[in-house]
Amino acid sequence: MIKWADVIQFTNQGNPIPDKRVEKTEEEWKQILTPEEYQVTRLKGTERSFSSELCSLFEPGIYECKCCSTLLFDASEKFESGTGWPSFTQPLKENAIAYHADKTFGMVRVEVVCNTCDSHLGHVFPDGPEPSGLRYCINAVSLSKIKE
Numbered sequence: 001m002i003k004w005a006d007v008i009q010f011t012n013q014g015n016p017i018p019d020k021r022v023e024k025t026e027e028e029w030k031q032i033l034t035p036e037e038y039q040v041t042r043l044k045g046t047e048r049s050f051s052s053e054l055c056s057l058f059e060p061g062i063y064e065c066k067c068c069s070t071l072l073f074d075a076s077e078k079f080e081s082g083t084g085w086p087s088f089t090q091p092l093k094e095n096a097i098a099y100h101a102d103k104t105f106g107m108v109r110v111e112v113v114c115n116t117c118d119s120h121l122g123h124v125f126p127d128g129p130e131p132s133g134l135r136y137c138i139n140a141v142s143l144s145k146i147k148e
């Protein structure tokens, strides 16, 4: 299980090695993503809160990366955070997600990206439910839900 100390260590000392890498040019990404998906995932945008029905969807299933289809989160780790963004307390696999320091907007936050294709997913915070204590705050447009 990943905890906040692990998040800090990945952020400061390097991320786990992904199972594979997917790399495309900006033009290639634009061809397979909608303008909103491209804005959020490749340009690190943030969707409006409460903009997706995904927030209050708690059916079983797996969430994959919109850009490269890497499996990222299990619905069993999803919880209602009240923030208006889909929230998870743990990734599907330790090496599915990469962590980077984000010092924009006068804050120091930890950005989370897909470790396979570098797609911007959202941020992780140390105020989630036990036992991990983590809250992965994720843009719904960065995810696709697939059935188990």
Ligand SMILES: [Zn+2]
Pocket (backbone or CB within 6 Å): 065, 066, 067, 068, 069, 070, 114, 115, 116, 117, 118, 119
């Ligand atoms: Zn990806």
